[in-house]
Amino acid sequence: MLAVLSVEVRKLNRSLALLLALAAPTLIAIFVFFNMLRGKEPQPWEMYLQSSTAIWAFFMLPMSVTALTALVAQMEHGPRAWDHLRCLPLARWKLYAAKAICVLAAVAIMSVLNLALTWGAVTLASTIKPVLVPTGVFDLGAQAVLLGKVLLSATLMIAIQFWIALRFSSFVPALAVGIGGTFFSVVATSAKQGVFFPWQMPINMLAVEPWRVTTALVLGGGLGLVMLMLAVAHLSRREVL
Amino acid sequence: MRAAIETQGLTRRFGQHLAVDGLSMTVPERAVYGFLGRNGAGKTTTLKLLLGLLGPTEGSAKVCGIDVGPDRIGAARRVGALLEAHGFYGTLTGRENLDLTRRLMGLPIPEIDRVLEVVDLTDAARRRVSDYSLGMRQRLGLARAMLGAPPVLVLDEPTNGLDPDGIVDMRRFLKALPERTGATVLLSSHLLGEIEQVATHVGIVNEGRLVLEGEFEALKAELAPEIGLRVDDPQRAAPILRSHDLTVRSEVDGLVVRLRPGADHDQATARLNRDLIEAGVQVFAIGSRRPSLEGIYRDVTMSSAQPRSETV
Numbered sequence: 001m002l003a004v005l006s007v008e009v010r011k012l013n014r015s016l017a018l019l020l021a022l023a024a025p026t027l028i029a030i031f032v033f034f035n036m037l038r039g040k041e042p043q044p045w046e047m048y049l050q051s052s053t054a055i056w057a058f059f060m061l062p063m064s065v066t067a068l069t070a071l072v073a074q075m076e077h078g079p080r081a082w083d084h085l086r087c088l089p090l091a092r093w094k095l096y097a098a099k100a101i102c103v104l105a106a107v108a109i110m111s112v113l114n115l116a117l118t119w120g121a122v123t124l125a126s127t128i129k130p131v132l133v134p135t136g137v138f139d140l141g142a143q144a145v146l147l148g149k150v151l152l153s154a155t156l157m158i159a160i161q162f163w164i165a166l167r168f169s170s171f172v173p174a175l176a177v178g179i180g181g182t183f184f185s186v187v188a189t190s191a192k193q194g195v196f197f198p199w200q201m202p203i204n205m206l207a208v209e210p211w212r213v214t215t216a217l218v219l220g221g222g223l224g225l226v227m228l229m230l231a232v233a234h235l236s237r238r239e240v241l
Numbered sequence: 242m243r244a245a246i247e248t249q250g251l252t253r254r255f256g257q258h259l260a261v262d263g264l265s266m267t268v269p270e271r272a273v274y275g276f277l278g279r280n281g282a283g284k285t286t287t288l289k290l291l292l293g294l295l296g297p298t299e300g301s302a303k304v305c306g307i308d309v310g311p312d313r314i315g316a317a318r319r320v321g322a323l324l325e326a327h328g329f330y331g332t333l334t335g336r337e338n339l340d341l342t343r344r345l346m347g348l349p350i351p352e353i354d355r356v357l358e359v360v361d362l363t364d365a366a367r368r369r370v371s372d373y374s375l376g377m378r379q380r381l382g383l384a385r386a387m388l389g390a391p392p393v394l395v396l397d398e399p400t401n402g403l404d405p406d407g408i409v410d411m412r413r414f415l416k417a418l419p420e421r422t423g424a425t426v427l428l429s430s431h432l433l434g435e436i437e438q439v440a441t442h443v444g445i446v447n448e449g450r451l452v453l454e455g456e457f458e459a460l461k462a463e464l465a466p467e468i469g470l471r472v473d474d475p476q477r478a479a480p481i482l483r484s485h486d487l488t489v490r491s492e493v494d495g496l497v498v499r500l501r502p503g504a505d506h507d508q509a510t511a512r513l514n515r516d517l518i519e520a521g522v523q524v525f526a527i528g529s530r531r532p533s534l535e536g537i538y539r540d541v542t543m544s545s546a547q548p549r550s551e552t553v
Contacts, residue, residue, distance in 0.1 A: 003344045010341065014332045081328030084385075087292040088345050089317035239295055241255075 004090070004098040011075055012102060020071065021110050024064045028055050029117035036125040036132060044136040045122070049143050050206060052118040057150050057202040058185045060114075061107070065154065065161050066178025068106055072099050073165035073174070082240045092236035100162055100228055104151075107158065111147040115140075149205045153216050155224025157181065157198040163231035167238075195219075243306075245270045245393050245425035246291060250300035253286055260286040262449035263300065268427055268442065270392075271419045275440030275457070276429040277538065283449040284429040285325065288397050291427075292322055304393055320393040321386035321424075325401070327378055331371035335362060335381050338370055339388065348389050356384040359421070360414070376407035383414070387422065394418070395427045400435050408435070415439050437534040445541050453541040460537060466506050468513065469530040471495040473523040481520050482513060490539070495526070 165174035181199030194200030201220035246268035293313035360380040488499035
């Protein structure tokens with residue numbers, strides 16, 4: 001499995017995946033930076049961090065997952081590499097599992113970058129405009145847990161996008177579903193029903209009501225892992241015509 | 242001689258369409274087996290069944306005695322494939338592309354240099370594949386198929402899209418492969434000339450069915466001799482030739498007459514020549530010719546479609 005993973009990483013290294021992984025958190029950090037500079041009074045660290053996490057959870061995360069899964073899938077669909085890969089003497093599920101692990105790892109790295117770049121943006125803005133130096137403490141542990149929950153609750157959405165992107169050789173179905181899911185995530189961010197909608201499960205990690213957090217986490221994480229395993233099993237068993 | 246590839250009643254159906262119909266083929270070890278058929282005859286589907294890319298509706302396929310159905314990975318260890326879709330990553334170099342497959346197969350690094358040398362691509366190995374010509378890609382595909390020195394190579398239309406020089410190179414390369422590597426080569430093509438010049442064995446597939454199989458030279462030897470003619474008016478010549486109870490067909494370079502088995506070749510030629518001249522048909526050339534793969538192909542594909550082949 002390590003050999004298959006290393007091959008996936010090598011392929012991703014030479015694609016635009018790194019640019020994508022940097023772009024989304026950077027855009028959020030740029031927004032936080034300029035938005036902060038508009039302020040006149042200092043705000044607590046928690047507010048800046050939650051604002052960044054919210055943008056990540058309801059918009060940038062679903063968009064990034066859509067783009068990332070499409071990129072990973074098109075690496076094989078584009079040059080029609082499936083026949084070659086699937087006739088090699090290795091279990092086919094490993095090919096798909098390696099791709100799924102790479103997507104999850106890339107999203108995890110983007111989550112960490114989001115936190116790091118947000119910290120950097122706030123620090124830079126408060127250096128330029130000292131009156132805005134955040135109050136309170138920068139609770140790294142709490143933020144890491146929150147971002148972990150966002151990632152875990154996004155697993156169901158990731159599994160759906162992953163399956164569609166790999167199942168269809170055209171990138172259009174995956175993009176259509178991703179854009180549609182993100183659209184409803186943005187326009188109905190606070191909808192109660194959103195807790196059952198895979199694209200809105202991550203934003204529910206910021207909900208005040210504990211039931212919403214728990215429900216979205218269990219559904220998004222638990223069902224997501226099951227869905228991801230089913231997706232890998234289905235993709236490795238189906239015939240690619 | 243042991244069979245490197247063997248199928249029994251291999252059948253594959255796509256909905257109502259029967260792509261491969263009870264195909265039983267045997268590819269002997271160290272043969273260059275030309276798998277011949279027109280586009281859509283079922284060649285690629287058969288190859289995909291052999292590689293385990295598709296599952297059979299019925300029947301079985303074995304590679305080096307290993308049944309592909311229950312042990313796809315075991316069979317895959319013994320076969321290297323060059324498929325129509327190469328599946329190379331254009332942003333990577335030729336060497337890097339080979340290295341990805343090498344890693345997936347768990348082979349040592351020197352294996353890359355070995356296969357690059359075999360296909361004479363060592364100098365271009367550090368160039369990106371997107372800069373490769375089609376011929377170079379084909380050779381890189383062959384190199385990749387040979388990683389791990391599998392005893393069987395399955396090559397789907399390896400001369401497709403090559404320029405004349407590339408075709409000559411590929412032909413020379415394929416012909417020498419069994420001797421150089423000890424591998425058995427299953428080579429699919431719709432180009433009769435290519436197969437004729439390379440193959441030791443031939444299998445002809447038509448509408449999903451294997452209509453002829455055997456050692457190429459033996460097949461030709463079994464055929465009745467032929468006489469080739471060039472005349473001024475083939476339409477007038479045809480009834481005269483038929484009156485001798487011969488099979489007559491028209492080819493690009495003239496008429497071809499198939500004698501009955503055991504017929505005296507020289508006597509028949511002299512008789513035909515005399516009768517044609519007496520009937521006022523000008524004969525530009527007449528003489529015996531070796532039965533060609535084209536002739537064999539036309540005979541078996543037409544006879545599988547209609548009971549008797551007699552066309553002018």
